Amino acid sequence: MDPAALKNSWALVAKSGDEVPLFFYSHLFLSHPEVREMFPVSMAAQRDKLVGALGAVVSNAAQLDEVVPFLQQLGRDHRRFSVIAEHYSAVGASLLATLQHFLGAAWTSELAADWAEAYGLVATVMVQAAEESAEETPAWWPGEVLGVDRRTMDVTIVQIRPQQPLAYQPGQSVALEIPYRPRRWRYFSPANAPRDDGSIELHIGLVPGGQVSGPAVRSLKPGDPVRLGAAVGDTLKLPDHGRKDILMVAGGTGLAPLRAMLEQLDRRTQPDDIPRVHLFHGARMPWNLYEHKQLTRLTQRPWFSYTPVVSDDRSYPGQRGLVGSVAAEYGPWTGHTALVCGSPSMVAHTVDELTGAGTPAADIRFESFGTTTSAGGQQ
Numbered sequence: 001m002d003p004a005a006l007k008n009s010w011a012l013v014a015k016s017g018d019e020v021p022l023f024f025y026s027h028l029f030l031s032h033p034e035v036r037e038m039f040p041v042s043m044a045a046q047r048d049k050l051v052g053a054l055g056a057v058v059s060n061a062a063q064l065d066e067v068v069p070f071l072q073q074l075g076r077d078h079r080r081f082s083v084i085a086e087h088y089s090a091v092g093a094s095l096l097a098t099l100q101h102f103l104g105a106a107w108t109s110e111l112a113a114d115w116a117e118a119y120g121l122v123a124t125v126m127v128q129a130a131e132e133s134a135e136e137t138p139a140w141w142p143g144e145v146l147g148v149d150r151r152t153m154d155v156t157i158v159q160i161r162p163q164q165p166l167a168y169q170p171g172q173s174v175a176l177e178i179p180y181r182p183r184r185w186r187y188f189s190p191a192n193a194p195r196d197d198g199s200i201e202l203h204i205g206l207v208p209g210g211q212v213s214g215p216a217v218r219s220l221k222p223g224d225p226v227r228l229g230a231a232v233g234d235t236l237k238l239p240d241h242g243r244k245d246i247l248m249v250a251g252g253t254g255l256a257p258l259r260a261m262l263e264q265l266d267r268r269t270q271p272d273d274i275p276r277v278h279l280f281h282g283a284r285m286p287w288n289l290y291e292h293k294q295l296t297r298l299t300q301r302p303w304f305s306y307t308p309v310v311s312d313d314r315s316y317p318g319q320r321g322l323v324g325s326v327a328a329e330y331g332p333w334t335g336h337t338a339l340v341c342g343s344p345s346m347v348a349h350t351v352d353e354l355t356g357a358g359t360p361a362a363d364i365r366f367e368s369f370g371t372t373t374s375a376g377g378q379q
């Protein structure tokens, strides 16, 4: 397999922008109409998700070792779409046909063989993980909304109880499907450490024009049936051992997974096991600091401190500015592990600011939410 050829050819294809997913899905649905069922009725906002993610992952298949755990999680997670081995073949065939179409004369037999091999490796890892997990866990978890707290105009806190235990680690995400938008799954991070009764708290923020977040924030009510997917994500997590101090930087509802970690730390009984944590929570407007009271209360713990940051309200009397810039100014964060979560642009900005202020990139952990994929797309 020639890694450079895979990467370069994918970069070339990606230049054709929206044309690529359009061709891919037309090919997929024409050749395998039965697969259409697995995607939302309206495909408008979904088009680029699957093929974009596939191209990115498969063209990096030479470093497969690094992404195996991620692919395994993805394989398990995709069981909620009833994805079976034959579907992987259908998707692979359409991917190759798409590449051939856009690469024209550059689609040589060597390149075709490399792509086929790379896709085969990726799909095998996913299929195997899915098959193994089928023995122990359901394809998706039916659940029920227990409670809804419309905390601000833009944020609803939802409590959900899955019918069967759904294992996750603070920092991971689970896909959610609400009855008002069938088959439009979106990822959210549980905001609580695992509870005895298995219930999960999700922080759902209103995305302007969002097809799912609108009804999720405005219409979800106790008793509503929902579905949840398997937990995914392996980069945003507490350091395993030691008492290395922690810096947390959250943008908006990106606070959720960090809150789950705070709860996890708060349960530790040995003071020596609890690192010192400083959290910056950024919001555009003061009322979007939707956990201000709870976080202020938590500052009674000797190990926790917190700085709210507001970016778009000049009259705000506290810290103003972009949360990543403010966090970097408070540094240097030498010897800390930094955990960053929020929108992709907020995360990119924060990582830039922290590294610019001297924090080693290796000490910064973040989950790039936008790149986790699903058959039906997300976000």
Ligand SMILES: NC(=O)C1=CN([C@@H]2O[C@H](COP(=O)(O)OP(=O)(O)OC[C@H]3O[C@@H](n4cnc5c(N)ncnc54)[C@H](O)[C@@H]3O)[C@@H](O)[C@H]2O)C=CC1
Residues within 6 Å of the ligand: 187, 188, 189, 190, 202, 203, 204, 205, 206, 250, 251, 252, 253, 254, 255, 256, 257, 281, 282, 283, 284, 309, 310, 311, 312, 321, 322, 323, 324, 341, 342, 343, 344, 345, 346, 349, 350, 369, 379
């Ligand atoms: N709900 C959940 O469970 C999770 C949500 N997320 C993501 O967190 C994000 C939360 O979005 P919102 O609540 O709407 O927050 P928001 O977009 O209103 O922004 C919150 C903070 O991020 C800063 N910010 C926004 N754009 C920025 C940029 N381009 N550069 C630097 N700073 C920027 C703002 O100034 C503010 O401090 C969403 O993208 C969501 O997907 C991530 C993980 C879990």
